[in-house]
Amino acid sequence: MIWLAVGITGVACYLLKLAGLSVPPRVLERPLVERIADFIPVALLAALIAVQVFSRGHSLAIDARAVGLGVAVVLLVLRAPFLVVVFGAATVVVRQAAPPPGPPSPRAASSPSRGAGPGPGRGRSPRSGRAA
Amino acid sequence: MTDAPLDPAERSSIIRDSLGVGVATGAYGVGFGAVSVASGLSVAQTCALSLFVFTGASQFALVGVIASGGAPVSGALTAMLLGTRNTLYGLRLAPLLAWRGWRRALAAQVVIDESTAMSVTRATTPAARLGFLTTGVSVFVLWNLATLAGAVAGNSIGDPRTYGLDAAVGAAFLALLWPRLKSRRHQLVAVAAAAVALGTAPVVPAGVPVLTAAAVALLAGVLTRNGETR
Incomplete structure (x- = not known):
């Protein structure tokens, strides 16, 4: 199924690009079409964020992903580059969620720790791994 | 559109700017590769998306819908809707680039946000083509290499949730949305x-x-x- 979706998306996205270069502008260049096309990425990306961050299956949930999104907002306000935003959000969630088996970084203790952190893994003391 | 030849200074300035955009954008591919395998796609599927879909927001949308448990076909539809903006870019670029036949068919694959931005403001066809091709090709090459690197790296570090990569998907969407x-x-x-x-x-x-x-x-x-x- 995933391969099918990859194939459909690839063909469709190519044809959408080719159509723009090939179709006479009169067919599509209308104010209404342009406005909707301008809003579509905004609506879809906002919806994707909402679903990705605040839902799990069919229920709404606030967990470590919300903290990651908050970090992303801060990084974007600070004009951080794309990769810093993406991996910065991931890094903070790692520190909040499940400490990896290795010794945690010393900075983990001073990272912002919210009361509403995720359940599993939080019981461990940040120092417990350092003896290893 | 005039066909006045480019003077060397303009030429090198267009190439320099376009390569800068190409390098900066291509590097995002690492993020896409890592996020895609974290969402459950294989390395091959991830690389196929970057090669054939080659429009970042659509690619992130497809893997994001799959990551949230949606049907791959819903993801494909979302990706297509996001891809419609490239059609409008093509409309603006067509008279400026003035390509026909197989050149137009090849050029279509690199009609994306960045190649449009780096060519649509040029005054002449040679300048527009140079900006379009330099940006489009450099983004294409680097985006695909970076996707492979990100996918392989993401694949080798194990359970993505342990490493917060599911949170990275939301952050990636937000970073794409922010400038809009x-x-x-x-x-x-x-x-x-x-x-x-x-x-x-x-x-x-x-x-x-x-x-x-x-x-x-x-x-x-x-x-x-x-x-x-x-």
């Missing part, structure tokens, strides 16, 4: 779309909430007919 929130109207569309998606999430199959949010874009487009200034 330029007016109050765009911000309202974003908030309304997020609300519609969350409101429908409990009652419709996964993947569909995002598609219902597209209705917000349609509605906003129709309702704002006469008020371009706000």
Whole structure:
């Protein structure tokens, strides 16, 4: 199924690009079409964020992903580059969620720790791994 | 469109700017590769997306819908809707680039945000073609190499949730959305779309909430007919 979706998306996205270069502008260049096309990425990306961050299956949930999104907002306000935003959000969630088996970084203790952190893994003391 | 040849200074300035954009954008591919394998796609599927879909927001959308448990077909539809903006870019570029036949067919694959931005403002066809090709080809090559690197790295570090990569998907979408929130109207569309998606999430199959949010874009487009200034 995933391969099918990859194939459909690839063909469709190519044809959408080719159509723009090939179709006479009169067919599509209308104010209404342009406005909707301008809003579509905004609506879809906002919806994707909402679903990705605040839902799990069919229920709404606030967990470590919300903290990651908050970090992303801060990084974007600070004009951080794309990769810093993406991996910065991931890094903070790692520190909040499940400490990896290795010794945690010393900075983990001073990272912002919210009361509403995720359940599993939080019981461990940040120092417990350092003896290893 | 005039066909005046480029002077060497203009030529090198276009190439320099375009390569800069190409390198900066291509590097995002690492993020896409890592996020894609974290969402459950294989390395081969991830690389196929970058090669054949080659439009970042659509690629992130497809893997994002799959990551949230949606049907791959819903993801494909979302990706297509996001890909429609490339059609409008093509409309602007067609008279400027003035390619026909196989050149046009090849050029179509690199009609994306960045190659459009680096060519649509040029005054002549040679300048537009140079900016378009330098940006488009450098993004294409680097984006695909970076995707492979990110996918292989993401694949080798094990369970993505341990490493917070599922949170990275939301951050990636936000980073793509951020520069588009330029007016109050765009911000309202974003908030309304997020609300519609969350409101429908409990009652419709996964993947569909995002598609219902597209209705917000349609509605906003129709309702704002006469008020371009706000």
